[in-house]
Amino acid sequence: MALGTDWVLQWTALAAQAAHEHRVELIELDRAIGDGDHGENLDRGFTEVEKQLESATASDPAQVFRTIATTLISKVGGASGPLLGTAYLRMSSSAKEQLEPGDLAAMIEAASQGIQMRGKATEGEKTMVDAWAPAARAAAAAAASGADCIGVLEAASKAATDGAENTRPMVATKGRASYLGERSAGHLDPGAVSSSYILEAAVRAAR
Amino acid sequence: MKGLINDPEKVVDEALEGFARANSTIVALHTDPNWVGRAVKRESGVAVVSGGGSGHEPLHAGFVGDGMLDAAVPGAMFTSPTPDAILAAIEGADTGDGVVLIVKNYTGDVLNFEMAAELAEASGHQSRIVLVADDVAVENSTWTAGRRGVAGTVLVEKVAGAVSAAGGSLDEVAKAAEEMSAKVRSMGLALRGCTVPHIGEPGFELADDEVEMGVGIHGEPGRARVAMASADTLTDELVDAIIKDGEFTAGNRVIVLVNGMGATPAYQLDIVYRRVAQRLDDLGITIERSLVGNYVTSLDMEGVSVTLASVGEDMLKLWDAPVHTAAIRKGF
Numbered sequence: 001m002a003l004g005t006d007w008v009l010q011w012t013a014l015a016a017q018a019a020h021e022h023r024v025e026l027i028e029l030d031r032a033i034g035d036g037d038h039g040e041n042l043d044r045g046f047t048e049v050e051k052q053l054e055s056a057t058a059s060d061p062a063q064v065f066r067t068i069a070t071t072l073i074s075k076v077g078g079a080s081g082p083l084l085g086t087a088y089l090r091m092s093s094s095a096k097e098q099l100e101p102g103d104l105a106a107m108i109e110a111a112s113q114g115i116q117m118r119g120k121a122t123e124g125e126k127t128m129v130d131a132w133a134p135a136a137r138a139a140a141a142a143a144a145s146g147a148d149c150i151g152v153l154e155a156a157s158k159a160a161t162d163g164a165e166n167t168r169p170m171v172a173t174k175g176r177a178s179y180l181g182e183r184s185a186g187h188l189d190p191g192a193v194s195s196s197y198i199l200e201a202a203v204r205a206a207r
Numbered sequence: 208m209k210g211l212i213n214d215p216e217k218v219v220d221e222a223l224e225g226f227a228r229a230n231s232t233i234v235a236l237h238t239d240p241n242w243v244g245r246a247v248k249r250e251s252g253v254a255v256v257s258g259g260g261s262g263h264e265p266l267h268a269g270f271v272g273d274g275m276l277d278a279a280v281p282g283a284m285f286t287s288p289t290p291d292a293i294l295a296a297i298e299g300a301d302t303g304d305g306v307v308l309i310v311k312n313y314t315g316d317v318l319n320f321e322m323a324a325e326l327a328e329a330s331g332h333q334s335r336i337v338l339v340a341d342d343v344a345v346e347n348s349t350w351t352a353g354r355r356g357v358a359g360t361v362l363v364e365k366v367a368g369a370v371s372a373a374g375g376s377l378d379e380v381a382k383a384a385e386e387m388s389a390k391v392r393s394m395g396l397a398l399r400g401c402t403v404p405h406i407g408e409p410g411f412e413l414a415d416d417e418v419e420m421g422v423g424i425h426g427e428p429g430r431a432r433v434a435m436a437s438a439d440t441l442t443d444e445l446v447d448a449i450i451k452d453g454e455f456t457a458g459n460r461v462i463v464l465v466n467g468m469g470a471t472p473a474y475q476l477d478i479v480y481r482r483v484a485q486r487l488d489d490l491g492i493t494i495e496r497s498l499v500g501n502y503v504t505s506l507d508m509e510g511v512s513v514t515l516a517s518v519g520e521d522m523l524k525l526w527d528a529p530v531h532t533a534a535i536r537k538g539f
Contacts, residue, residue, distance in 0.1 A: 031406075031408075035425040036403060036406050037406075044283075074290065077286040077288060077319065078287055078315040079318055081289060082290070082318040083318070176427055179423060179428060
Protein backbone atom coordinates (compact mmCIF):
# COMPACT_ATOMS: atom_id res chain seq x y z
CA MET A 1 0.00 0.00 0.00
CA ALA A 2 1.32 3.44 -0.90
CA LEU A 3 1.83 6.13 1.73
CA GLY A 4 0.30 9.60 1.56
CA THR A 5 -0.27 12.81 3.48
CA ASP A 6 -1.64 11.07 6.58
CA TRP A 7 1.58 9.12 6.92
CA VAL A 8 3.73 12.27 6.59
CA LEU A 9 1.68 14.01 9.29
CA GLN A 10 1.86 11.00 11.60
CA TRP A 11 5.62 10.71 10.93
CA THR A 12 6.05 14.36 11.84
CA ALA A 13 4.06 14.01 15.06
CA LEU A 14 6.17 11.01 16.09
CA ALA A 15 9.40 12.79 15.12
CA ALA A 16 8.36 15.75 17.27
CA GLN A 17 7.59 13.40 20.13
CA ALA A 18 11.00 11.75 19.72
CA ALA A 19 12.76 15.13 19.69
CA HIS A 20 10.99 15.98 22.93
CA GLU A 21 11.59 12.62 24.64
CA HIS A 22 15.26 12.51 23.66
CA ARG A 23 15.94 16.20 24.32
CA VAL A 24 18.12 15.66 27.38
CA GLU A 25 19.89 12.66 25.88
CA LEU A 26 20.79 14.67 22.77
CA ILE A 27 21.94 17.61 24.89
CA GLU A 28 24.21 15.23 26.80
CA LEU A 29 25.60 13.70 23.60
CA ASP A 30 26.26 17.19 22.24
CA ARG A 31 27.81 18.41 25.49
CA ALA A 32 30.38 15.63 25.17
CA ILE A 33 31.68 16.71 21.77
CA GLY A 34 29.88 19.91 20.75
CA ASP A 35 28.27 22.80 22.54
CA GLY A 36 25.28 21.07 24.03
CA ASP A 37 22.40 22.68 22.19
CA HIS A 38 21.33 19.97 19.74
CA GLY A 39 18.49 18.51 21.80
CA GLU A 40 17.25 21.97 22.71
CA ASN A 41 17.30 23.20 19.11
CA LEU A 42 15.63 20.12 17.68
CA ASP A 43 12.87 20.10 20.28
CA ARG A 44 12.23 23.81 19.71
CA GLY A 45 12.17 23.28 15.94
CA PHE A 46 9.74 20.36 15.92
CA THR A 47 7.48 22.01 18.49
CA GLU A 48 7.18 24.93 16.07
CA VAL A 49 6.67 22.52 13.15
CA GLU A 50 3.65 21.03 14.94
CA LYS A 51 2.25 24.52 15.53
CA GLN A 52 2.69 25.43 11.88
CA LEU A 53 1.08 22.21 10.65
CA GLU A 54 -1.91 22.70 12.93
CA SER A 55 -2.70 26.01 11.30
CA ALA A 56 -1.93 24.90 7.74
CA THR A 57 -4.16 22.83 5.52
CA ALA A 58 -2.10 19.85 4.47
CA SER A 59 -3.07 18.75 1.00
CA ASP A 60 -0.15 16.62 -0.10
CA PRO A 61 3.15 15.25 1.21
CA ALA A 62 5.23 17.78 -0.74
CA GLN A 63 3.44 20.67 0.93
CA VAL A 64 3.86 19.20 4.42
CA PHE A 65 7.55 18.58 3.82
CA ARG A 66 7.97 22.16 2.59
CA THR A 67 6.29 23.56 5.72
CA ILE A 68 8.59 21.42 7.88
CA ALA A 69 11.64 22.59 5.90
CA THR A 70 10.92 26.30 6.16
CA THR A 71 10.00 26.02 9.83
CA LEU A 72 13.18 24.11 10.75
CA ILE A 73 15.31 26.55 8.76
CA SER A 74 13.71 29.56 10.43
CA LYS A 75 13.48 28.20 13.99
CA VAL A 76 16.37 25.84 14.69
CA GLY A 77 19.50 27.82 13.81
CA GLY A 78 22.90 26.28 14.31
CA ALA A 79 24.02 23.79 11.71
CA SER A 80 21.21 21.31 12.18
CA GLY A 81 18.48 23.80 11.13
CA PRO A 82 19.78 24.39 7.60
CA LEU A 83 20.90 20.77 7.25
CA LEU A 84 17.62 19.11 8.28
CA GLY A 85 15.71 21.90 6.59
CA THR A 86 17.51 21.14 3.34
CA ALA A 87 16.76 17.43 3.78
CA TYR A 88 13.03 18.17 4.08
CA LEU A 89 13.19 20.62 1.18
CA ARG A 90 14.67 17.90 -1.03
CA MET A 91 12.06 15.39 0.19
CA SER A 92 9.41 17.94 -0.73
CA SER A 93 10.82 18.24 -4.25
CA SER A 94 10.91 14.48 -4.80
CA ALA A 95 7.67 13.58 -3.00
CA LYS A 96 4.54 12.38 -4.83
CA GLU A 97 0.95 12.39 -3.65
CA GLN A 98 1.06 8.61 -3.14
CA LEU A 99 4.48 7.25 -2.32
CA GLU A 100 5.38 3.75 -3.52
CA PRO A 101 8.42 1.88 -2.13
CA GLY A 102 10.69 3.17 -4.91
CA ASP A 103 9.50 6.76 -4.29
CA LEU A 104 10.34 6.47 -0.60
CA ALA A 105 13.84 5.26 -1.42
CA ALA A 106 14.31 8.12 -3.89
CA MET A 107 13.06 10.59 -1.30
CA ILE A 108 15.49 9.43 1.39
CA GLU A 109 18.30 9.54 -1.17
CA ALA A 110 17.32 13.13 -2.06
CA ALA A 111 17.40 14.07 1.64
CA SER A 112 20.81 12.47 2.08
CA GLN A 113 22.21 14.25 -0.98
CA GLY A 114 20.79 17.57 0.22
CA ILE A 115 22.50 17.26 3.61
CA GLN A 116 25.81 16.35 2.00
CA MET A 117 25.57 19.27 -0.43
CA ARG A 118 24.62 21.86 2.19
CA GLY A 119 27.13 20.67 4.80
CA LYS A 120 29.87 19.85 2.28
CA ALA A 121 30.26 16.59 4.17
CA THR A 122 30.70 12.96 3.22
CA GLU A 123 30.45 9.69 5.13
CA GLY A 124 32.97 8.92 7.85
CA GLU A 125 33.25 12.48 9.16
CA LYS A 126 31.09 11.81 12.23
CA THR A 127 28.05 13.82 11.18
CA MET A 128 24.37 13.18 10.41
CA VAL A 129 25.50 12.02 6.95
CA ASP A 130 26.63 8.82 8.65
CA ALA A 131 22.99 8.04 9.42
CA TRP A 132 21.38 9.33 6.21
CA ALA A 133 23.75 7.89 3.60
CA PRO A 134 23.49 4.25 4.77
CA ALA A 135 19.74 4.74 5.23
CA ALA A 136 19.43 5.83 1.60
CA ARG A 137 21.46 2.84 0.38
CA ALA A 138 19.45 0.38 2.48
CA ALA A 139 16.15 1.86 1.33
CA ALA A 140 17.19 1.59 -2.33
CA ALA A 141 18.31 -2.02 -1.86
CA ALA A 142 15.07 -2.94 -0.09
CA ALA A 143 12.94 -1.29 -2.80
CA ALA A 144 14.94 -3.04 -5.52
CA SER A 145 14.38 -6.43 -3.90
CA GLY A 146 10.64 -5.89 -3.82
CA ALA A 147 10.03 -4.76 -0.23
CA ASP A 148 6.81 -2.90 0.54
CA CYS A 149 6.72 0.62 1.99
CA ILE A 150 7.13 -0.53 5.58
CA GLY A 151 9.98 -2.81 4.49
CA VAL A 152 11.80 0.09 2.80
CA LEU A 153 11.39 2.36 5.84
CA GLU A 154 12.45 -0.43 8.21
CA ALA A 155 15.61 -0.98 6.19
CA ALA A 156 16.35 2.76 6.22
CA SER A 157 15.69 3.09 9.93
CA LYS A 158 17.87 0.10 10.85
CA ALA A 159 20.72 1.35 8.67
CA ALA A 160 20.45 4.82 10.23
CA THR A 161 20.53 3.36 13.75
CA ASP A 162 23.56 1.24 12.88
CA GLY A 163 25.13 4.22 11.12
CA ALA A 164 24.66 6.39 14.20
CA GLU A 165 26.22 3.70 16.38
CA ASN A 166 29.13 3.50 13.92
CA THR A 167 29.98 7.15 14.57
CA ARG A 168 31.19 6.21 18.06
CA PRO A 169 34.82 5.34 17.17
CA MET A 170 35.08 8.02 14.46
CA VAL A 171 37.26 11.10 14.75
CA ALA A 172 35.17 14.10 13.71
CA THR A 173 36.42 16.17 10.79
CA LYS A 174 33.34 18.34 10.24
CA GLY A 175 31.23 20.45 12.54
CA ARG A 176 31.80 21.54 16.09
CA ALA A 177 33.16 18.15 17.20
CA SER A 178 36.06 18.43 14.78
CA TYR A 179 37.82 20.80 17.18
CA LEU A 180 38.19 17.92 19.61
CA GLY A 181 40.19 15.90 17.08
CA GLU A 182 41.11 12.51 18.53
CA ARG A 183 39.15 13.33 21.67
CA SER A 184 35.91 13.12 19.68
CA ALA A 185 36.37 9.35 19.32
CA GLY A 186 34.35 7.28 21.78
CA HIS A 187 31.26 9.49 21.58
CA LEU A 188 28.18 9.16 19.39
CA ASP A 189 27.46 12.01 16.99
CA PRO A 190 24.27 13.76 18.21
CA GLY A 191 23.15 14.68 14.68
CA ALA A 192 23.44 11.08 13.50
CA VAL A 193 21.54 9.86 16.56
CA SER A 194 18.70 12.38 16.15
CA SER A 195 18.51 11.52 12.44
CA SER A 196 18.07 7.85 13.35
CA TYR A 197 15.18 8.83 15.64
CA ILE A 198 13.55 10.77 12.81
CA LEU A 199 13.79 7.79 10.47
CA GLU A 200 12.57 5.45 13.20
CA ALA A 201 9.50 7.67 13.54
CA ALA A 202 8.87 7.21 9.80
CA VAL A 203 8.57 3.43 10.29
CA ARG A 204 6.34 3.67 13.32
CA ALA A 205 4.05 6.06 11.47
CA ALA A 206 3.70 3.58 8.61
CA ARG A 207 2.87 0.57 10.78
CA MET B 208 22.39 27.43 37.92
CA LYS B 209 22.29 30.61 39.96
CA GLY B 210 21.85 33.80 37.99
CA LEU B 211 19.86 36.98 37.45
CA ILE B 212 17.39 35.22 35.23
CA ASN B 213 13.60 35.23 34.98
CA ASP B 214 13.02 32.47 32.48
CA PRO B 215 15.83 30.49 30.80
CA GLU B 216 13.84 30.47 27.55
CA LYS B 217 13.64 34.26 27.46
CA VAL B 218 17.16 35.32 28.40
CA VAL B 219 18.12 36.48 24.90
CA ASP B 220 14.91 38.48 24.34
CA GLU B 221 15.06 40.11 27.75
CA ALA B 222 18.77 40.90 27.55
CA LEU B 223 18.28 42.49 24.12
CA GLU B 224 15.38 44.56 25.43
CA GLY B 225 17.51 45.86 28.29
CA PHE B 226 20.51 46.48 26.06
CA ALA B 227 18.42 48.42 23.54
CA ARG B 228 16.77 50.57 26.20
CA ALA B 229 20.10 51.32 27.87
CA ASN B 230 21.61 52.37 24.53
CA SER B 231 18.59 53.88 22.84
CA THR B 232 20.52 56.78 21.34
CA ILE B 233 22.81 54.32 19.51
CA VAL B 234 20.72 51.26 18.64
CA ALA B 235 17.17 50.19 17.87
CA LEU B 236 15.91 46.68 18.55
CA HIS B 237 13.73 44.95 15.97
CA THR B 238 11.85 41.87 17.08
CA ASP B 239 10.26 38.82 15.52
CA PRO B 240 12.82 38.06 14.25
CA ASN B 241 15.42 39.72 16.46
CA TRP B 242 18.01 42.04 15.00
CA VAL B 243 19.68 45.19 16.26
CA GLY B 244 20.10 48.17 13.94
CA ARG B 245 21.33 51.69 14.41
CA ALA B 246 18.99 54.12 16.16
CA VAL B 247 19.06 56.19 12.98
CA LYS B 248 19.59 54.32 9.75
CA ARG B 249 22.21 55.84 7.44
CA GLU B 250 20.99 57.32 4.18
CA SER B 251 23.77 55.78 2.14
CA GLY B 252 26.85 53.63 2.53
CA VAL B 253 27.67 49.94 2.49
CA ALA B 254 25.93 48.25 5.39
CA VAL B 255 28.19 46.15 7.59
CA VAL B 256 26.23 43.37 9.24
CA SER B 257 27.42 40.69 11.60
CA GLY B 258 25.87 38.17 13.90
CA GLY B 259 26.12 34.83 15.58
CA GLY B 260 25.03 33.01 18.66
CA SER B 261 24.19 35.03 21.76
CA GLY B 262 26.30 34.70 24.87
CA HIS B 263 29.31 36.56 23.46
CA GLU B 264 28.25 40.05 24.54
CA PRO B 265 29.19 42.75 23.73
CA LEU B 266 29.73 40.94 20.38
CA HIS B 267 27.85 41.72 18.15
CA ALA B 268 25.12 44.18 19.15
CA GLY B 269 27.58 46.15 21.27
CA PHE B 270 29.44 47.09 18.11
CA VAL B 271 26.46 48.55 16.26
CA GLY B 272 26.84 52.27 15.74
CA ASP B 273 28.74 55.01 13.91
CA GLY B 274 31.97 53.73 12.41
CA MET B 275 31.30 50.04 12.96
CA LEU B 276 28.24 47.83 12.36
CA ASP B 277 24.93 48.81 10.80
CA ALA B 278 23.20 45.75 12.19
CA ALA B 279 23.80 42.73 14.37
CA VAL B 280 21.81 39.50 14.33
CA PRO B 281 21.82 37.61 17.62
CA GLY B 282 20.86 33.94 17.57
CA ALA B 283 19.79 31.82 20.51
CA MET B 284 22.50 31.17 23.11
CA PHE B 285 25.56 29.80 21.30
CA THR B 286 23.38 29.08 18.28
CA SER B 287 23.75 30.90 14.99
CA PRO B 288 20.84 33.10 13.94
CA THR B 289 18.42 31.72 11.37
CA PRO B 290 18.34 32.84 7.72
CA ASP B 291 15.09 34.77 8.13
CA ALA B 292 16.55 36.86 10.97
CA ILE B 293 19.71 37.55 8.97
CA LEU B 294 17.59 38.41 5.94
CA ALA B 295 15.53 40.85 8.00
CA ALA B 296 18.74 42.58 9.13
CA ILE B 297 20.07 42.75 5.58
CA GLU B 298 16.81 44.22 4.30
CA GLY B 299 16.64 46.63 7.21
CA ALA B 300 20.23 47.83 6.99
CA ASP B 301 20.86 47.95 3.23
CA THR B 302 20.78 51.54 2.01
CA GLY B 303 20.98 50.30 -1.56
CA ASP B 304 24.78 50.26 -1.60
CA GLY B 305 25.11 46.60 -0.66
CA VAL B 306 25.90 44.65 2.49
CA VAL B 307 29.09 43.10 3.83
CA LEU B 308 28.34 40.16 6.10
CA ILE B 309 31.05 39.40 8.63
CA VAL B 310 30.75 35.77 9.67
CA LYS B 311 32.74 33.76 12.18
CA ASN B 312 33.83 30.44 10.74
CA TYR B 313 31.51 28.00 12.46
CA THR B 314 29.51 25.48 10.44
CA GLY B 315 26.16 26.79 11.63
CA ASP B 316 26.99 30.46 11.14
CA VAL B 317 28.36 29.86 7.65
CA LEU B 318 25.35 27.76 6.59
CA ASN B 319 22.76 30.22 7.87
CA PHE B 320 24.51 33.33 6.51
CA GLU B 321 24.99 31.66 3.12
CA MET B 322 21.31 30.79 2.96
CA ALA B 323 20.37 34.34 3.99
CA ALA B 324 22.72 35.84 1.38
CA GLU B 325 21.05 33.69 -1.30
CA LEU B 326 17.60 34.81 -0.17
CA ALA B 327 18.75 38.45 -0.08
CA GLU B 328 20.22 38.17 -3.56
CA ALA B 329 16.85 36.95 -4.81
CA SER B 330 15.20 40.11 -3.49
CA GLY B 331 17.79 42.42 -4.99
CA HIS B 332 20.30 42.94 -2.16
CA GLN B 333 23.95 42.70 -3.10
CA SER B 334 26.06 41.10 -0.42
CA ARG B 335 29.54 39.78 0.29
CA ILE B 336 30.45 37.31 3.00
CA VAL B 337 33.75 37.81 4.78
CA LEU B 338 34.79 34.90 6.99
CA VAL B 339 36.76 35.41 10.16
CA ALA B 340 38.95 32.42 11.06
CA ASP B 341 41.57 33.77 13.44
CA ASP B 342 41.87 30.95 15.97
CA VAL B 343 45.33 29.40 15.70
CA ALA B 344 44.38 26.64 18.17
CA VAL B 345 42.80 24.72 15.34
CA GLU B 346 45.84 23.85 13.33
CA ASN B 347 44.90 21.76 10.38
CA SER B 348 41.87 22.87 8.46
CA THR B 349 41.86 19.69 6.39
CA TRP B 350 40.83 17.73 9.43
CA THR B 351 38.43 20.14 11.05
CA ALA B 352 35.65 22.45 9.98
CA GLY B 353 38.44 24.98 9.61
CA ARG B 354 39.74 27.61 11.95
CA ARG B 355 37.17 29.21 14.18
CA GLY B 356 36.38 32.87 14.20
CA VAL B 357 36.97 34.25 17.69
CA ALA B 358 37.95 37.60 19.26
CA GLY B 359 39.69 38.88 16.12
CA THR B 360 36.18 39.45 14.75
CA VAL B 361 36.13 42.79 16.60
CA LEU B 362 39.08 44.06 14.56
CA VAL B 363 37.51 42.92 11.29
CA GLU B 364 34.20 44.63 12.14
CA LYS B 365 36.01 47.82 13.11
CA VAL B 366 37.99 48.24 9.88
CA ALA B 367 35.01 47.28 7.70
CA GLY B 368 32.91 49.90 9.46
CA ALA B 369 35.65 52.51 9.04
CA VAL B 370 35.92 51.97 5.28
CA SER B 371 32.15 52.15 4.95
CA ALA B 372 31.98 55.35 7.01
CA ALA B 373 34.61 56.87 4.69
CA GLY B 374 32.35 56.16 1.72
CA GLY B 375 34.01 52.97 0.46
CA SER B 376 32.31 50.78 -2.12
CA LEU B 377 31.04 47.26 -1.49
CA ASP B 378 34.30 45.88 -2.91
CA GLU B 379 36.42 48.22 -0.83
CA VAL B 380 34.65 47.43 2.43
CA ALA B 381 34.85 43.69 1.75
CA LYS B 382 38.52 43.98 0.78
CA ALA B 383 39.50 45.77 3.99
CA ALA B 384 37.60 43.21 6.06
CA GLU B 385 39.31 40.37 4.20
CA GLU B 386 42.73 41.96 4.67
CA MET B 387 42.23 42.30 8.40
CA SER B 388 40.80 38.79 8.56
CA ALA B 389 43.96 37.49 6.90
CA LYS B 390 46.22 39.36 9.32
CA VAL B 391 44.57 38.67 12.64
CA ARG B 392 45.44 35.69 14.87
CA SER B 393 44.04 34.65 18.25
CA MET B 394 44.22 31.93 20.83
CA GLY B 395 42.39 31.44 24.10
CA LEU B 396 42.41 29.37 27.24
CA ALA B 397 39.80 28.54 29.86
CA LEU B 398 40.18 28.03 33.59
CA ARG B 399 36.50 27.14 34.06
CA GLY B 400 33.76 26.19 31.61
CA CYS B 401 30.59 28.16 31.00
CA THR B 402 26.93 27.38 31.60
CA VAL B 403 24.25 27.84 28.96
CA PRO B 404 21.16 29.08 30.87
CA HIS B 405 18.57 26.68 29.43
CA ILE B 406 20.87 23.71 30.01
CA GLY B 407 21.91 24.77 33.48
CA GLU B 408 25.11 22.74 33.68
CA PRO B 409 28.63 23.69 32.60
CA GLY B 410 29.55 22.80 29.01
CA PHE B 411 32.64 21.05 30.30
CA GLU B 412 34.26 20.36 33.62
CA LEU B 413 37.81 21.34 34.52
CA ALA B 414 39.57 20.28 37.68
CA ASP B 415 41.16 23.02 39.81
CA ASP B 416 44.59 22.18 38.45
CA GLU B 417 43.55 21.96 34.79
CA VAL B 418 43.46 24.49 31.95
CA GLU B 419 41.78 24.01 28.58
CA MET B 420 44.31 25.36 26.11
CA GLY B 421 43.14 26.62 22.74
CA VAL B 422 39.52 26.88 23.81
CA GLY B 423 36.88 28.27 21.43
CA ILE B 424 34.31 30.90 22.33
CA HIS B 425 31.69 28.29 23.18
CA GLY B 426 34.08 26.59 25.55
CA GLU B 427 34.68 23.94 22.95
CA PRO B 428 38.20 22.55 23.14
CA GLY B 429 40.96 23.06 20.67
CA ARG B 430 44.32 21.70 21.65
CA ALA B 431 44.78 19.98 24.95
CA ARG B 432 44.09 19.99 28.62
CA VAL B 433 47.22 21.14 30.42
CA ALA B 434 48.29 21.61 34.01
CA MET B 435 47.54 24.91 35.71
CA ALA B 436 50.56 27.19 35.75
CA SER B 437 51.47 30.83 36.39
CA ALA B 438 49.87 33.62 34.36
CA ASP B 439 53.18 34.24 32.58
CA THR B 440 53.64 30.59 31.61
CA LEU B 441 50.08 30.29 30.29
CA THR B 442 50.31 33.62 28.45
CA ASP B 443 53.59 32.52 26.87
CA GLU B 444 51.90 29.46 25.50
CA LEU B 445 49.22 31.62 23.85
CA VAL B 446 51.72 34.13 22.49
CA ASP B 447 54.09 31.41 21.22
CA ALA B 448 51.29 29.68 19.32
CA ILE B 449 50.21 32.96 17.71
CA ILE B 450 53.75 34.08 16.84
CA LYS B 451 54.53 30.68 15.35
CA ASP B 452 51.45 30.85 13.16
CA GLY B 453 51.35 34.39 11.81
CA GLU B 454 53.83 36.70 10.22
CA PHE B 455 55.07 38.31 13.38
CA THR B 456 58.74 39.19 13.28
CA ALA B 457 61.04 41.92 14.55
CA GLY B 458 60.05 45.26 13.12
CA ASN B 459 56.35 44.35 12.80
CA ARG B 460 53.72 46.70 14.16
CA VAL B 461 50.70 45.14 15.85
CA ILE B 462 47.32 45.78 17.40
CA VAL B 463 46.86 43.72 20.57
CA LEU B 464 43.56 42.60 22.06
CA VAL B 465 43.56 40.84 25.42
CA ASN B 466 40.01 39.62 25.74
CA GLY B 467 38.17 38.37 28.80
CA MET B 468 35.77 35.45 28.35
CA GLY B 469 33.17 36.73 30.80
CA ALA B 470 34.26 35.78 34.30
CA THR B 471 37.88 36.83 34.39
CA PRO B 472 38.61 39.82 36.65
CA ALA B 473 40.07 42.92 35.01
CA TYR B 474 43.27 42.77 37.05
CA GLN B 475 44.02 39.32 35.63
CA LEU B 476 43.56 40.59 32.09
CA ASP B 477 46.09 43.31 32.91
CA ILE B 478 48.53 40.71 34.20
CA VAL B 479 48.17 38.83 30.93
CA TYR B 480 48.61 42.04 28.93
CA ARG B 481 51.79 42.80 30.88
CA ARG B 482 53.31 39.52 29.78
CA VAL B 483 52.14 39.87 26.16
CA ALA B 484 53.81 43.30 26.04
CA GLN B 485 57.03 41.96 27.57
CA ARG B 486 57.18 39.15 25.03
CA LEU B 487 56.52 41.43 22.07
CA ASP B 488 59.16 43.88 23.34
CA ASP B 489 61.66 41.03 23.47
CA LEU B 490 60.80 40.05 19.92
CA GLY B 491 61.22 43.60 18.66
CA ILE B 492 57.54 43.84 17.69
CA THR B 493 55.98 47.27 18.23
CA ILE B 494 52.60 47.48 19.92
CA GLU B 495 50.82 50.34 18.16
CA ARG B 496 47.37 50.04 19.77
CA SER B 497 45.86 47.92 22.54
CA LEU B 498 42.49 46.88 23.83
CA VAL B 499 42.02 45.03 27.13
CA GLY B 500 38.62 43.93 28.41
CA ASN B 501 35.55 41.80 27.79
CA TYR B 502 34.80 42.12 24.08
CA VAL B 503 34.00 38.58 22.96
CA THR B 504 32.77 36.66 25.96
CA SER B 505 31.55 33.12 26.48
CA LEU B 506 28.82 33.59 29.07
CA ASP B 507 30.46 33.02 32.47
CA MET B 508 33.57 31.28 31.23
CA GLU B 509 36.71 32.06 33.15
CA GLY B 510 39.46 32.53 30.62
CA VAL B 511 41.27 34.85 28.30
CA SER B 512 42.25 35.12 24.68
CA VAL B 513 45.10 37.00 23.07
CA THR B 514 44.74 38.50 19.60
CA LEU B 515 47.48 40.01 17.46
CA ALA B 516 47.11 41.69 14.09
CA SER B 517 50.12 42.94 12.20
CA VAL B 518 49.20 46.22 10.59
CA GLY B 519 50.53 48.95 8.36
CA GLU B 520 49.78 52.66 8.33
CA ASP B 521 46.53 52.24 6.36
CA MET B 522 45.09 49.63 8.70
CA LEU B 523 46.07 51.73 11.74
CA LYS B 524 44.16 54.68 10.30
CA LEU B 525 41.08 52.50 9.95
CA TRP B 526 41.51 51.25 13.52
CA ASP B 527 41.83 54.86 14.74
CA ALA B 528 38.81 56.13 12.80
CA PRO B 529 36.03 57.47 15.04
CA VAL B 530 33.61 54.91 16.44
CA HIS B 531 30.58 55.33 18.64
CA THR B 532 29.00 52.09 19.78
CA ALA B 533 27.80 50.75 23.11
CA ALA B 534 31.03 48.79 23.64
CA ILE B 535 33.72 50.86 21.91
CA ARG B 536 33.80 54.65 21.74
CA LYS B 537 36.63 56.81 20.57
CA GLY B 538 37.32 59.81 18.40
CA PHE B 539 33.97 61.48 19.00
